[in-house]
Amino acid sequence: MKGVVTKQKSDIGTTTFTKKSLGLETIEPAVTPPPLSSNTSFAKKPKLGVSKSRKKDIPEGIWTNCPKCSSMLYDKELDDNLKVCMKCQHHFPIGARERINSLVETCTFEEMDVDMTAVDVLKFPSYPDKLSKYRKSTGSKDAVITGIGSIGSHRVALGIMDFTFLGGSMGSVVGEKLTRLIEAGTDKGLPVIIISTSGGARMYEGMFSLMQMAKTCGALAYHARNRLPYISILTDPTYAGVMASYASVGDLILAEPGAMIGFAGPRVIKDTTQSELPPGFQTSEFLLDRGLIDAIVPRGQMKTRLEFYVDFMLTGQKHLASLGA
Numbered sequence: 001m002k003g004v005v006t007k008q009k010s011d012i013g014t015t016t017f018t019k020k021s022l023g024l025e026t027i028e029p030a031v032t033p034p035p036l037s038s039n040t041s042f043a044k045k046p047k048l049g050v051s052k053s054r055k056k057d058i059p060e061g062i063w064t065n066c067p068k069c070s071s072m073l074y075d076k077e078l079d080d081n082l083k084v085c086m087k088c089q090h091h092f093p094i095g096a097r098e099r100i101n102s103l104v105e106t107c108t109f110e111e112m113d114v115d116m117t118a119v120d121v122l123k124f125p126s127y128p129d130k131l132s133k134y135r136k137s138t139g140s141k142d143a144v145i146t147g148i149g150s151i152g153s154h155r156v157a158l159g160i161m162d163f164t165f166l167g168g169s170m171g172s173v174v175g176e177k178l179t180r181l182i183e184a185g186t187d188k189g190l191p192v193i194i195i196s197t198s199g200g201a202r203m204y205e206g207m208f209s210l211m212q213m214a215k216t217c218g219a220l221a222y223h224a225r226n227r228l229p230y231i232s233i234l235t236d237p238t239y240a241g242v243m244a245s246y247a248s249v250g251d252l253i254l255a256e257p258g259a260m261i262g263f264a265g266p267r268v269i270k271d272t273t274q275s276e277l278p279p280g281f282q283t284s285e286f287l288l289d290r291g292l293i294d295a296i297v298p299r300g301q302m303k304t305r306l307e308f309y310v311d312f313m314l315t316g317q318k319h320l321a322s323l324g325a
Helices: 075-080 096-103 127-138 172-188 207-225 266-273 284-289 299-322
Strands: 004-009 015-021 024-029 063-065 072-074 110-112 144-151 154-161 192-198 230-239 252-255
Touching: 063 075, 072 075, 096 144, 096 154, 096 299, 110 172, 144 172, 144 299, 154 172, 154 299, 172 192, 172 207, 207 230, 230 299, 252 284, 252 299
Parallel strands: 154 192, 192 230, 230 252
Antiparallel strands: 004 015, 015 024, 063 072, 110 144, 144 154
């Protein structure tokens, strides 16, 4: 027998339905609420252990991230490759001592004027503290190392600037050490090679730093009068007073790939001229196309190329001397 459903009203005004089936009557609400004792919360997934980033797991001083191609480079391999990225050939900054070791024959470099230090002649605030700080951090007395060593079979007068010391700024010590190096090369009949990296003249020494521009160029003029070669090598970055003096007057001007070279920075030039700068402005490749530099030489090939250039230039000098020219 099928049940019959009749409509009734409850005491509280809620509509209910009475279901009759086999003589049994049950009352069911239209919407059945959940039992009061039931747990309506959802089961949460168990939390896994918080994973640490790989960057924290990698000890410092073992890997370096290339700023150009974002490759992770093993520091030992990077050092063996003279701080040049193995993937994209980006040239990382390199210290003066490292550069000397990459160019000069073992145990042939004789450093000059090791103990020459700067004097705070203008009593510039905080300058002595900065000098002390950078002497401790770099192990050098100033922003250039000079000396005489052998590249291949040729003895050369070699000066190497260090950007890690106050941005490679040219103060009285830098100008004096380079001038003495050039004069020593002239007296001994040696080629001069200067590797530049600098933000320009040192502001803490004012006019005394600007005087180094004329002094170094004057020494190079006497060197040229003796028909001795001078090779200038520009690395990233080479700017301002250094670029406007001895860095740009070489008989042969070389540069590393991608080096930024100029008198003022691109932002200053853009704001001054109120014009858009061309792509690659002030890079060594840009300047090579316009004739300011003679060749771009990768760091790994620099020693071999310098041997060839010095040999070629000295051979030409001897040939001219034999002709009485």
